[in-house]
Amino acid sequence: IQSSAPEAVPGRLRTLPLGQLNFLHTTDTHGWHAGHLQEASYGADWGDYISFTQRLREKIEAEGNDLLLVDTGDRVEGNGLYDASSPTGKYTRQIFSQQNIDIICSGNHELYKANTTDREFIDLIPAYGSNYLASNLDVIHPKSGERVPLAQRFRKFKTKNHGIKVTAFGFLYDFTGNDKNSFVQKVEDTIKEQWFQDAIKDRSVDVFLVAGHVGLRQSEFSNVFKAIRAAQWDVPIVFFGGHTHIRDYVKYDDKAYGLESGRYMETIGFQSVSGLPSRKHDEKKLELRTASYSFARRYIDNNLFSFYSHTGLDESTFPTEVGQNVSAQITKAREALNLDEVFGCNPRVLWMSRVPYPHKDSIFSWLGSRVIPEKAIDDHRKDYPRIIYANTGAMRFDIFEGPFTRDTTFIVSPFTSGFRYIKNVPFDIADRLLKVINDGNNFLGLSHSLLTDRQLKSPDQINLTQDYVASSTQNQHTTDPEDPPLTPGYTTHDDAGDDGDDTIHSEISHYQIPNCIESRVNINEDQNSHESQEETVDVVFLDFIQPWMLEALRMLGAEYTSEDTIPYAGGRSFTEMIAEWVSENWQGDC
Ligand SMILES: O=c1ccn([C@@H]2O[C@H](COP(=O)(O)O)[C@@H](O)[C@H]2O)c(=O)[nH]1
Numbered sequence: 111i112q113s114s115a116p117e118a119v120p121g122r123l124r125t126l127p128l129g130q131l132n133f134l135h136t137t138d139t140h141g142w143h144a145g146h147l148q149e150a151s152y153g154a155d156w157g158d159y160i161s162f163t164q165r166l167r168e169k170i171e172a173e174g175n176d177l178l179l180v181d182t183g184d185r186v187e188g189n190g191l192y193d194a195s196s197p198t199g200k201y202t203r204q205i206f207s208q209q210n211i212d213i214i215c216s217g218n219h220e221l222y223k224a225n226t227t228d229r230e231f232i233d234l235i236p237a238y239g240s241n242y243l244a245s246n247l248d249v250i251h252p253k254s255g256e257r258v259p260l261a262q263r264f265r266k267f268k269t270k271n272h273g274i275k276v277t278a279f280g281f282l283y284d285f286t287g288n289d290k291n292s293f294v295q296k297v298e299d300t301i302k303e304q305w306f307q308d309a310i311k312d313r314s315v316d317v318f319l320v321a322g323h324v325g326l327r328q329s330e331f332s333n334v335f336k337a338i339r340a341a342q343w344d345v346p347i348v349f350f351g352g353h354t355h356i357r358d359y360v361k362y363d364d365k366a367y368g369l370e371s372g373r374y375m376e377t378i379g380f381q382s383v384s385g386l387p388s389r390k391h392d393e394k395k396l397e398l399r400t401a402s403y404s405f406a407r408r409y410i411d412n413n414l415f416s417f418y419s420h421t422g423l424d425e426s427t428f429p430t431e432v433g434q435n436v437s438a439q440i441t442k443a444r445e446a447l448n449l450d451e452v453f454g455c456n457p458r459v460l461w462m463s464r465v466p467y468p469h470k471d472s473i474f475s476w477l478g479s480r481v482i483p484e485k486a487i488d489d490h491r492k493d494y495p496r497i498i499y500a501n502t503g504a505m506r507f508d509i510f511e512g513p514f515t516r517d518t519t520f521i522v523s524p525f526t527s528g529f530r531y532i533k534n535v536p537f538d539i540a541d542r543l544l545k546v547i548n549d550g551n552n553f554l555g556l557s558h559s560l561l562t563d564r565q566l567k568s569p570d571q572i573n574l575t576q577d578y579v580a581s582s583t584q585n586q587h588t589t590d591p592e593d594p595p596l597t598p599g600y601t602t603h604d605d606a607g608d609d610g611d612d613t614i615h616s617e618i619s620h621y622q623i624p625n626c627i628e629s630r631v632n633i634n635e636d637q638n639s640h641e642s643q644e645e646t647v648d649v650v651f652l653d654f655i656q657p658w659m660l661e662a663l664r665m666l667g668a669e670y671t672s673e674d675t676i677p678y679a680g681g682r683s684f685t686e687m688i689a690e691w692v693s694e695n696w697q698g699d700c
Pocket residue numbers: 184218219353354501502503504505525526527564565566567568569654
């Protein structure tokens with residue numbers, strides 16, 4: 111654990127439903143390998159997770175059972191530990207790869223930038239060898255320049271104790287925002303390929319393991335499920351998903367379940383399956399393919415209280431040598447990167463989605479009313495009327511009260527996007543742009559299949575179809591008055607019910623946030639009628655959303671191309687602007 115991490119708060123815990131074949135799952139860690147230094151529920155670091163894995167393995171193997179580890183990508187971008195180094199990820203790949211992982215695959219963030227993909231290929235894939243799977247991903251080999259699979263397409267292996275035969279795959283959803291040195295083949299095309307068809311027809315397999323940087327309820331996974339079921343009706347399947355940043359557990363049928371384990375090292379996912387044959391101990395059971403299997407899941411809050419409780423250990427018996435070394439390496443890396451350097455002192459918490467938008471405590475209201483109008487300024491156009499657009503997915507995390515550090519800049523906005531603009535767009539068109547972009551019916555996605563609006567917002571908003579408002583009168587206690595009071599946290603509802611979270615928490619509200627926000631600057635308009643004296647305005651937008659902006663303009667009858675867009679505000683990144691604004695405006699004491 112990092113010395114500045116807050117101590118875990120004891121809570122009422124549900125135990126781990128250990129079984130014959132057990133899994134621990136991480137996804138979308140996004141560089142948060144130091145853990146959460148301002149939130150007690152998620153304060154454990156990657157070194158603690160290594161200790162937890164080693165200790166839990168000892169416990170599981172002592173019973174003769176098996177434990178496998180899975181990671182489903184987006185390990186990079188989103189925290190200073192990864193983003194603040196030059197080159198990015200200088201420390202994290204070495205830190206991360208000290209965890210033994212049995213099945214690992216790539217997320218979309220490993221592919222946004224060519225250099226990230228090259229480092230994945232050069233550093234991480236050799237560290238994991240045949241455990242790294244890329245069922246639908248090719249890359250340009252960094253040395254030979256040839257197109258090659260990023261990693262092996264699938265893997266067959268036997269578990270250590272029961273000798274269970276596993277066939278595993280590693281998919282990425284149908285991502286299209288990758289750089290030029292990678293190729294993502296659609297999942298629906300991949301599953302028609304001969305190697306996949308042969309792999310799923312193998313009758314000797316005991317369990318299919320489908321890992322993927324794919325939301326569990328996305329069509330990519332239901333297509334894989336249908337393909338496997340068309341080949342084999344009776345083999346159990348375990349899915350491990352990612353990308354949508356939520357805790358989720360899905361029942362595909364009574365022999366197929368999937369687990370998604372949140373985001374940012376908040377959650378260590380646990381899944382178990384029992385009823386599989388034990389090839390080492392019980393050859394007779396091999397014929398019992400139709401035996402009833404049992405599946406279970408748990409979402410573990412990433413903190414030492416949970417880790418100690420689930421292993422039955424304590425401060426002195428829990429840490430392992432490797433785990434402690436990794437924690438020390440994280441501390442050193444954070445120091446080398448100067449991540450605790452304070453840029454400003456935030457007077458009050460700003461939430462991504464715990465409050466509606468607009469709201470005085472909304473990060474988006476703060477950006478739209480202060481940061482964007484005050485910092486997104488182009489010296490040559492500063493007196494012109496303009497409307498500035500930012501997608502809400504550009505923001506990644508809440509800003510807590512207190513020190514806003516170098517680390518916070520990357521946590522809040524890890525992207526390198528800056529602004530571009532189109533000059534002199536008719537006001538009556540610009541005035542309606544936001545409505546088109548925020549249309550709840552995926553208007554743009556219908557007109558242009560690559561431009562779904564889900565790509566504009568934060569991943570945890572993708573499946574949120576209505577506001578979730580925590581009851582103000584909710585019980586702050588469990589039914590047992592002896593239990594400690596509940597702390598706010600995850601209260602997950604999934605296909606198996608409401609008892610998935612290991613820690614019993616009180617609820618947190620989660621509101622729907624629009625795809626994009628706008629800031630209007632130098633525009634004289636009647637607030638009620640929206641009538642303006644301006645005939646034209648500059649339309650300024652984050653470069654990431656340019657394709658959506660051009661499509662929305664086209665739908666409103668204004669044809670522009672990428673040739674018409676010009677860098678704005680000297681090409682400075684949005685992240686730099688936020689950090690500057692904080693340095694200039696939040697100069698109190700923390
Ligand atoms: O330059 C960028 C890249 C991405 N985004 C936003 O992030 C999500 C994808 O998040 P994941 O963690 O990969 O799931 C994307 O849909 C955008 O909303 C961005 O704003 N700018």
